[in-house]
Amino acid sequence: MYKNYILISLLSVSFVLGQYNYNLENINSTSDTYGTNLSPESYTGQVTLHYFGHQN
């Protein structure tokens, strides 16, 4: 019972910590980070905006 409680707690924390993160390639050739993988973690100290969209 105690082990289940710890497991559930760890899974919940992992979910929360990982939810707002990613590691994706920058395909904009006019960006100074073109070709590299970016993640929000790389910009700690800055406010970041993340726009999700695609051509319909």
Place this chain on the structure above:
Amino acid sequence: MNAGIDNVKIFAIGKSQYNSSNTNWTNGNSIPVLVDPLPYNSWSSWGAGQRDLFFLNANGDYHTDFNITSWNYNQIYNTIMDLLPEDTLLGDTNGDGILNVLDVVILVNNVLSNSDYDANSDMNGDGIVNVLDIVLLIGIILS
């Protein structure tokens, strides 16, 4: 969106399925355009939908998100300003932390040259930078 805010980073996240159309975003700008490959785990983990805009604070913690299909500049701007340090000074066009004639000179030049909208120069918050903002800034400095 050009609000003269230097310390905010913007990312666009698309889907690999629409890679051929991602160039519409990259044309004329330098923001990172990221591609989420199938099965679009990033979109899923963020709970993102088409045209959703997410805001993370400087610690990388989630702040809020909303859909911007109906573009609301003030909502976006105000959300950013809520996240920035309080020392961001309205009217401080040269970013030196002081309101003085140097800021007025820059503001006048921006108005006369029809520069892109700068929310930091929009003293009365009406969405337009014009002589009214110049008058307000001068009044603040003189007081």
